[in-house]
Every structure is written in structure tokens, then in C-alpha cells.
Amino acid sequence: MEVTQSTVSGAVAVTLNVNGKKRSLAIEPRVTLLDTLREHLGLTGSKKGCDHGQCGACTVLVDGQRVYSCLALAVMQEGKEIVTIEGLAKDDVLHPVQAAFIDNDGLQCGYCTPGQICATVALLDEVKQGSSSAITPNLEHPPQLAELSEAEIKERLSGNLCRCSAYNGIVAAVQQLVGQTPPSAAADVMVKEMPA
Amino acid sequence: MNNFSYSRATSVQNAVQRASTDKNAMFIAGGTNLVDRLKVFLDEPSQLIDVSRLEMKQLEPLASGGLRIGSLVTNTALADAPEVRRNYPMLARAILSGASQQIRNVATVGGNILQRTRCPYYYDTAFPCNKREPDSGCPALTGINRTHALLGASDQCVAVHPSDMCVALAALDAVVEVTGPKGKRQIPFGDFHRLPGNTPERDTNLEPEELITAILLPPLPFAKSGVYLKLRDRASYAFALISVAAAVDLAEEQIKDVRLAIGGVAHKPWRSQEAEQFLIGKAANAATFEEAAKIALQSAKPLAHNRFKVELAKRAIKRSLMLSAAGGVV
Incomplete structure (x- = not known):
């Protein structure tokens, strides 16, 4: 996409690395990363x-x-690697976190979803790197991916709100991603229980 | 927000020098509090001096056995550091219980201690506020004040300090290292933040041109059994109604030494030295801890809606002391 150079007074030249591409633009120092992206x-x-x-709807990844x-x-983001929801899929193949959200009905209206998915991508990486959370019983023994409890998932995603309250599906998506067997979606259960 | 000019500081000296030539300049590092404040016109700087790329990101052991924390260490990096988890678990837990991962990844230690109150009347510029506009009045005194101060407030301001990390730093006797035009100085944590008195517009004793360069933590072996207990309106991502940082040093069943600080109760992280004095030499049991909690809250002056916090604080103090005395498992 061609970027039109802004000529707003007070604008400064900024080069950002977004989804692997260098993007040069002129923006005022007061412009947030979110407004710049959008x-x-x-x-x-x-x-x-x-x-x-x-x-949390604006969550993106900066240097991972x-x-x-x-x-x-x-x-302030010059020289940093910025990844947005648009940068996760490889060509036509969804990122595993995107696929897991679809598999588990981790959304309803979808407005919070890009933020939820970026947050989940980072969450998995944080657990791999051994980060603890406020509810980790022993700070020196943070949970491995496979042992991540439902409470840990909820605590670690508490910075992302979902007004549709698709939290059960979001937690299930994370459980699937860490190799656990999430409970069936409620709708699925209802269909199975319906008399033939 | 208003526009401002922006520049990156090249060194601590350079940052301080630039700030001293423009009284409307502000430093920015993580920006998680400042950018939010700019959006609601609580701050209207002429320029932002970006200090986020300076070399202040190191965690280093001190010769004394303590820890020197560079002011640009992020909350996440500090909470995850093995020496903090092991030696100062109340600090790791305080940090992890605050904000969300997204904020903690960016927020710095220096910025965290300069966080300003989230009093809703202060944040809403449609209201008068003595902290924002001296002598304009305090609507919280007669308004909705369930989250406001119990201790050390004045008739000018009943706001509380929002930081969790600072409650642990107060309990741990941290020292703030700053550099200004006149050089370096060290400020003991208890002297860093101020009570509102007649100057609620001033949160700290930092001078406008001074830059925080590090936080120093003295060694405190019994901090290994320290705890941080935070009580709030929802389970996560909310400011504390009451929080407690506590560490108890036991010899047999007797209390040899103790540290106790309370959050959510005052304009500054509230170190409860009277309760600490009472505890030293006493038997470590529920009755002793209950008495200490009473002492910690004896000068509380509840407002119309926050009386519940007096009892909440007492129970949180008792529980925190019990947990630390039992080895610190939360």
C-alpha cells in the first residue's frame, strides 16, 4: 500500500517496522501507535x-x-518490531491461535478478538519462557504449558475484556493450544442432547 | 491531547540538562500512565524527553547483598527476575498483582513510583480538585469516597496512591536514587512520597528537573517469607481497595523483626511502624497479629463510604502476618 506523507505542522518523520515491512510516515509526536496503525x-x-x-482491544506485539x-x-516505536493481527497468518494459513479461537467459539461480535488473539500469542510465549502470574502458587516454579490451569489462563488474559462474554470459548481455545482437551462448546452439547 | 515536541535523551546528564531549560518539559519512559494522562489533559507538556533508551535497564547485585534496580527495568522483567522471586517475593507478587501483562511489559520501575492517583474526581476535569488546581476544592470529601484514604489525609485531599509495587518497596526500605542539575542524591522510600497536607498538588519530594536513575533494595534475609495480599473489587486488573506487604522474622515462636506496609489507605504507601514496634518481641499468634492490625488502623478517619476498608485492612494485616509467619506461602 502506498503511504501518503502527511504534511501536518509539527509532524515528524517516523519509520516503523510493521508486520515485517518498513513504513515511513510523517506524524505528530502525540499520535499513538494505535491511531497510526488504523x-x-x-x-x-x-x-x-x-x-x-x-x-485490551488494541493489543499488538512489540519486540515479541x-x-x-x-x-x-x-x-517511540522506531527500531522495534511491531506485529498486529494482520501479521499473524502466513498467506492463506491462519496462525494456530486464530484457528483455535474459531474451533472453540472464542468470539461473538469479534471486536475484542484481534486483541485477544495477540494477547494469547504472547501468553503462550511467556509461559514457555517461565513467567509466573499473580496466582502462581510457587513463583520459582511457574507452570509449563501443559499444566496451565483455567485460573492461570483467566489471570493471564485479564487485560483483555470481552463484552459478549465469550470467555469460556477463549479459555477453551488456550486449553486446546497448550495440548489440553477443552470442554465441548455448550451449543455442541445442546445439539447432541436434542431428541432425534 | 495537545501536541508537544519530542526528543530522545542521549544520556542522563543530557536529559537533566534539557529538562532544566524548560519547566514545561516532561520525561517519558513506558508512558502507560503519562499517555493516558495526556489524553485527558491532566498534563500539558511543551515537550517530552524520551529517556526510554538510556542505559538504566540493569539489575545488579549490591556489595551489601541487596539489589540495584535500574529505573528503566520493566515491571515484567523485575517480577520475573530469579533474585526477586527468591529474595523479595512480596515485590514480585505486588508487581504481578498490578495492572495487566500488557501494562507490566512496558511500565518501568521509575515510572511506577511516579504513578499518580486514580481518584475519579482528580481524573475528571469537569470537577474541581485541589490536587489539579490548588484551592479549587475537593469533591471526594462529600462525594463517592469508598476507595479513598483512611490514614494521613487532609481536608484538602483524600486521594490514595495507586501503586502495588510501592507498597512492597516501602516495606523493604528501598532507596530512590536520582540525578538532578546539582548531581546525584538518594531519597529513602519513606521520604519520597508525600502526604497531602496543604500541598496536595505535590505527590513526591522529587524536584522537577530530577530523573530517577535506580531503586536500591537493601538485603533483608527474612523477606524470603514476605507476602503481598491484595483485595479489590474484581479478581484481576483492578486497583487495590486494601493491600498489605508483610514479612515476619521469627526466632522460635517469637517475633524478632517485622516489616508491614499497607496500600489503598493513604496518599503514600503506608508503612506501619507503630504496629511493627508493637510486634517485636511478642509471640507470633493470631491475638498478637490482631492487636497489631488494630494499632495500624487506630488513627483511621473513615469517610462516608469507606468505613468498610477499616475492617478489611485489619483482617488483611492479620492474615498477611499469619501467612508470613507460617513461611510465606500465599
């Missing part, structure tokens, strides 16, 4: 929910770590 780079997958770091793009100034 308004200047045409990447509208990252969503603006609260715009105050409370809902999940961050709220609404609380990050774009001008």
Missing part, C-alpha cells in the same frame, strides 16, 4: 475500545511482547 497505515484490525489501556497500542506513542 489511520495512517490502513491496519484496522487493532481496535479502539476504551483508548485508555483498560480493555504484548502491549496496549493505545498507550504507546508511535514516535
Whole structure:
């Protein structure tokens, strides 16, 4: 996509590395990473929910770590590797986290989903690297992926809200991703229990 | 938000020098509090000096056996550090119980101690607020004040300090290392944050041109059994109604030494030295801890809606002391 150079007064030249591509643009220092992605780079997958770091819909990965793009100034992100929801799938093949959300009905309206998925990608990496959470019983023995409890998943995803309350499906998606057998989706159970 | 100019500091000296030539300049590192504040016009800087790329990201052992934490160490990096998990678990737990992973990945230790109150009246510029606009009034005094201060407040301001990490740092006798135009100085943690008094607009004793460069943690062997207990309106991603950082050093069944700090009760992380003094030499049992909790809250002045926090704090203190005395398992 061609990027139109902004000529707004006070704008500064910024080069960002987004989804593996260098993008040069002119933006004011006050512009957040979220607004830059959505308004200047045409990447509208990252969503603006609260715009105050409370809902998680704007979650993206910066140097492999999940961050709220609404609380990050774009001008401060130069030289960092930014990955958004648009950068996860490889050509036509979904990222495993995207596929798991679909398999487990981890969404209803979908507005929070890009943030939930980016957060989950990072969560799996954090567990692999041995990070503990506030509810990890022994800080020095953080859970491995296969032992990640439902409570741990919920705690580690508490920075992403879902107003449709698709939390059961989201937790199930994470359980599937770590090799556990998630419970069947409620709708599936209802279909099976319906008289023939 | 208003626009501002932006530049990257090249060194600590350079950052301080730039700040000293513009009284409306502000430093930015993680920005998780500042960017939010800029959006609601709580801060209107002429320029932001980006200090996030300076060399202040190291965790280093001190010759004393303690730890020097560079001010740009992120909350995540600090909570995950093996020496923090092992030697200062109350600090790791305090950090992990605060905010969300997204915030902790970006937020820095220096920024965390400069976090400003989340008092809703302070945040909403449609209301008067003595902290925002001196002598304009405090709507929290007669408004909805269930989350507000119990201890050390004034008739000018009843806001509470929001940080979890700072409660642990207060209990651990941390020291804040800063650099200003006149050079370096060290500020004991208890002297860093201020009570509101007649100057609620000032949260800390940091001077405007000073930059926090590190936090120093002295060695405290019994902090290994330290605990952090946080009580809030929802299970995760919420500020504390009450929190407690506690560590008990036992000799046989007797209390040899103790550290006790409370969050969610005052304009600063509240170190309860009176309760600590009472505990030293006493038998470690429920009755002793209950008495200590009473002492810690004896000067509480509840407001119309936060009386429940007095009892909540007492029970949280008792429980935290019991847990630490039992070895620190939460």
C-alpha cells in the first residue's frame, strides 16, 4: 500500500517496522501507535475500545511482547518490531491461535478478538519462557504449558475484556493450544442432547 | 491531547540538562500512565524527553547483598527476575498483582513510583480538585469516597496512591536514587512520597528537573517469607481497595523483626511502624497479629463510604502476618 506523507505542522518523520515491512510516515509526536496503525497505515484490525489501556482491544506485539497500542506513542516505536493481527497468518494459513479461537467459539461480535488473539500469542510465549502470574502458587516454579490451569489462563488474559462474554470459548481455545482437551462448546452439547 | 515536541535523551546528564531549560518539559519512559494522562489533559507538556533508551535497564547485585534496580527495568522483567522471586517475593507478587501483562511489559520501575492517583474526581476535569488546581476544592470529601484514604489525609485531599509495587518497596526500605542539575542524591522510600497536607498538588519530594536513575533494595534475609495480599473489587486488573506487604522474622515462636506496609489507605504507601514496634518481641499468634492490625488502623478517619476498608485492612494485616509467619506461602 502506498503511504501518503502527511504534511501536518509539527509532524515528524517516523519509520516503523510493521508486520515485517518498513513504513515511513510523517506524524505528530502525540499520535499513538494505535491511531497510526488504523489511520495512517490502513491496519484496522487493532481496535479502539476504551483508548485508555483498560480493555485490551488494541493489543499488538512489540519486540515479541504484548502491549496496549493505545498507550504507546508511535514516535517511540522506531527500531522495534511491531506485529498486529494482520501479521499473524502466513498467506492463506491462519496462525494456530486464530484457528483455535474459531474451533472453540472464542468470539461473538469479534471486536475484542484481534486483541485477544495477540494477547494469547504472547501468553503462550511467556509461559514457555517461565513467567509466573499473580496466582502462581510457587513463583520459582511457574507452570509449563501443559499444566496451565483455567485460573492461570483467566489471570493471564485479564487485560483483555470481552463484552459478549465469550470467555469460556477463549479459555477453551488456550486449553486446546497448550495440548489440553477443552470442554465441548455448550451449543455442541445442546445439539447432541436434542431428541432425534 | 495537545501536541508537544519530542526528543530522545542521549544520556542522563543530557536529559537533566534539557529538562532544566524548560519547566514545561516532561520525561517519558513506558508512558502507560503519562499517555493516558495526556489524553485527558491532566498534563500539558511543551515537550517530552524520551529517556526510554538510556542505559538504566540493569539489575545488579549490591556489595551489601541487596539489589540495584535500574529505573528503566520493566515491571515484567523485575517480577520475573530469579533474585526477586527468591529474595523479595512480596515485590514480585505486588508487581504481578498490578495492572495487566500488557501494562507490566512496558511500565518501568521509575515510572511506577511516579504513578499518580486514580481518584475519579482528580481524573475528571469537569470537577474541581485541589490536587489539579490548588484551592479549587475537593469533591471526594462529600462525594463517592469508598476507595479513598483512611490514614494521613487532609481536608484538602483524600486521594490514595495507586501503586502495588510501592507498597512492597516501602516495606523493604528501598532507596530512590536520582540525578538532578546539582548531581546525584538518594531519597529513602519513606521520604519520597508525600502526604497531602496543604500541598496536595505535590505527590513526591522529587524536584522537577530530577530523573530517577535506580531503586536500591537493601538485603533483608527474612523477606524470603514476605507476602503481598491484595483485595479489590474484581479478581484481576483492578486497583487495590486494601493491600498489605508483610514479612515476619521469627526466632522460635517469637517475633524478632517485622516489616508491614499497607496500600489503598493513604496518599503514600503506608508503612506501619507503630504496629511493627508493637510486634517485636511478642509471640507470633493470631491475638498478637490482631492487636497489631488494630494499632495500624487506630488513627483511621473513615469517610462516608469507606468505613468498610477499616475492617478489611485489619483482617488483611492479620492474615498477611499469619501467612508470613507460617513461611510465606500465599
